Amino acid sequence: PSSLWVSWVTGRAQVGSHLTPLDPTAVRSEVWYGERPASADTVGHPHVARGSAEVYSQLYPYPGLLNYTSGVIHHVRLVGLRPSTRYYYRCGDSSLKGGLSDERSFVTLPAPAPDAYPRRVAVVGDLGLTGNSTSTVDHLARNDPSMILMVGDMTYANQYRTTGGRGVPCFSCSFPDAPIRESYQPRWDGWGRFMEPLASRVTMMVTEGNHEIEPQGHGGAVTFASYLARFAVPSEESGSNTKFFYSFNAGGIHFIMLGAYVDYNRTGAQYSWLEKDLQKVDRRATPWVVASWHTPWYNSYSSHYQEFECMRQEMEGLLYQHGVDIVFSGHVHAYERMNRVFNYTLDPCGPVYITIGDGGNIEEIDIDHADDPGKCPSPGDNQPEFGGVCHLNFTSGPAKGKFCWERQPEWSAFRESSFGHGILE
Ligand SMILES: [Fe+2]
Known part of the structure; x- marks a missing residue:
C-alpha cells in the first residue's frame, strides 16, 4: 500500500557465442513521480526515487546452444506512498536527452483494514506468449483489475527454440x-514488451514456476537467473532473504507467496519464515489470508x-492451523476449485484451493x-522437478x-x- 517496485529494461540483449555483457552502472535508475500528471505541473513530477540495475547472462557451454546476455534491468523502490492513491511516473535516466519513458500511472493498494479491499484481483497462471495468452491478457485488462497475482510459469522460454516453438510434454523423452x-x-524480452501496457499500470505480484528454473552452466548449476534478475518483490520488507517466498498486504488481505521449487521441508528456512509470517498476521487488520504457489x-x-504431495505433507498443517482462507496455484493447465479440505478430508476450517x-x-x-x-496415472508418472515423491493411496472414500x-x-x-484467468472480487 505505501511502497511499490518499478522495474524496466534499457539497452539491447545479445545472443551469440562471444558476448560482452552491458555495464549496469552506465545508466541511471530513476523514477520521477507525483500525484499529478507532469503536464499539469510546471516543474514536472516533484519526487525522484533512485534504485539499482543489473545484467544477467544465460550461458550454455555446449556446442550449438546460444548464449545470451540481457539488457540493463532496473529496479527502483518507491516508498512513503499514500494508499489508494493514483500516482503518475516516468522512469529512466534524466541526464540523457530523451532518457525518460512516457508517463504512466498506477493506483496504490488500500492500507490494511477490515473494510478496505483491492476492488478486483486478477489471478493468472501458466500464461506464456501465444495467441491464447493474448486473449487471456486482453480479457484480464478489460476486467480492470487493481492487482494481478501471477502464479508461476510466465514465458515458457524453455519450450521455445529447441522444440521449434511447439513445446513438448516431456522434454527429456x-x-x-x-x-x-x-x-x-529473448522470449523473456518479448514477454516483457507484451505485458508492459498492463504491468506498467497495475501492480503485478509473482511467484516462480518450474518453467522459471532454466538451468544453465555445466550440469545446470545455475538456475532461476532470469526470474531473479527481472522481478523485484518485497522480500526484505516481509522478513524473507530471498525472492522465492515473501508476503505483503493489500487492504484487508494478507498475501503469502511461497516457493515450490526451493526447500519446503519443516526443517528449512522457508518453513520457519512462513511460521513467523503467519504468527505476525493481525486478523483485525487483515481478516483474510490468501496463499499462493x-x-x-x-x-x-x-x-x-x-x-507435490511431499510439499503438502510438510506444510499443510501449518496453513490449516493458521486458518488460511484461499490458496491459488497453477501448473495444471485447467481450472479446478476444491471444497474446503484438510488432509484429503472435507473440513469447514480448511482453505479453498x-x-x-x-x-x-x-x-x-x-x-x-x-478418475x-x-x-x-501410474505412481511412477508425474515426477516433480524439485523435491521428493510422496505418492499415496487413499485410506477412505471410493478410492x-x-x-x-x-x-x-x-x-x-x-x-x-x-483458457482464461480468474477474478477475486
Ligand atoms: Fe508449471
Missing part, C-alpha cells in the same frame, strides 16, 4: 541427447496428479481427469486402497478445461 534443456531468453496440492486432473493454470501457454490444455476410465478415485473426488467442487 523428446530430446534424450540434449546436454541441457535450452531456454531461449505454483504447484497444486489438490488436483484431480491426470496431469501433475499428486506431484483453486487451480488456475490455464493462462494459454505453448503446451496443451489439460483435459484428462485421474476417467484408463486415465489414472480406498487405490491411487485414484473412481469418480470426481468429493474434495473437488468444479473443474473446467478452458
Whole structure:
C-alpha cells in the first residue's frame, strides 16, 4: 500500500557465442513521480526515487546452444506512498536527452483494514506468449483489475527454440541427447514488451514456476537467473532473504507467496519464515489470508496428479492451523476449485484451493481427469522437478486402497478445461 517496485529494461540483449555483457552502472535508475500528471505541473513530477540495475547472462557451454546476455534491468523502490492513491511516473535516466519513458500511472493498494479491499484481483497462471495468452491478457485488462497475482510459469522460454516453438510434454523423452534443456531468453524480452501496457499500470505480484528454473552452466548449476534478475518483490520488507517466498498486504488481505521449487521441508528456512509470517498476521487488520504457489496440492486432473504431495505433507498443517482462507496455484493447465479440505478430508476450517493454470501457454490444455476410465496415472508418472515423491493411496472414500478415485473426488467442487484467468472480487 505505501511502497511499490518499478522495474524496466534499457539497452539491447545479445545472443551469440562471444558476448560482452552491458555495464549496469552506465545508466541511471530513476523514477520521477507525483500525484499529478507532469503536464499539469510546471516543474514536472516533484519526487525522484533512485534504485539499482543489473545484467544477467544465460550461458550454455555446449556446442550449438546460444548464449545470451540481457539488457540493463532496473529496479527502483518507491516508498512513503499514500494508499489508494493514483500516482503518475516516468522512469529512466534524466541526464540523457530523451532518457525518460512516457508517463504512466498506477493506483496504490488500500492500507490494511477490515473494510478496505483491492476492488478486483486478477489471478493468472501458466500464461506464456501465444495467441491464447493474448486473449487471456486482453480479457484480464478489460476486467480492470487493481492487482494481478501471477502464479508461476510466465514465458515458457524453455519450450521455445529447441522444440521449434511447439513445446513438448516431456522434454527429456523428446530430446534424450540434449546436454541441457535450452531456454531461449529473448522470449523473456518479448514477454516483457507484451505485458508492459498492463504491468506498467497495475501492480503485478509473482511467484516462480518450474518453467522459471532454466538451468544453465555445466550440469545446470545455475538456475532461476532470469526470474531473479527481472522481478523485484518485497522480500526484505516481509522478513524473507530471498525472492522465492515473501508476503505483503493489500487492504484487508494478507498475501503469502511461497516457493515450490526451493526447500519446503519443516526443517528449512522457508518453513520457519512462513511460521513467523503467519504468527505476525493481525486478523483485525487483515481478516483474510490468501496463499499462493505454483504447484497444486489438490488436483484431480491426470496431469501433475499428486506431484507435490511431499510439499503438502510438510506444510499443510501449518496453513490449516493458521486458518488460511484461499490458496491459488497453477501448473495444471485447467481450472479446478476444491471444497474446503484438510488432509484429503472435507473440513469447514480448511482453505479453498483453486487451480488456475490455464493462462494459454505453448503446451496443451489439460483435459484428462485421474478418475476417467484408463486415465489414472501410474505412481511412477508425474515426477516433480524439485523435491521428493510422496505418492499415496487413499485410506477412505471410493478410492480406498487405490491411487485414484473412481469418480470426481468429493474434495473437488468444479473443474473446467478452458483458457482464461480468474477474478477475486
Ligand atoms: Fe508449471
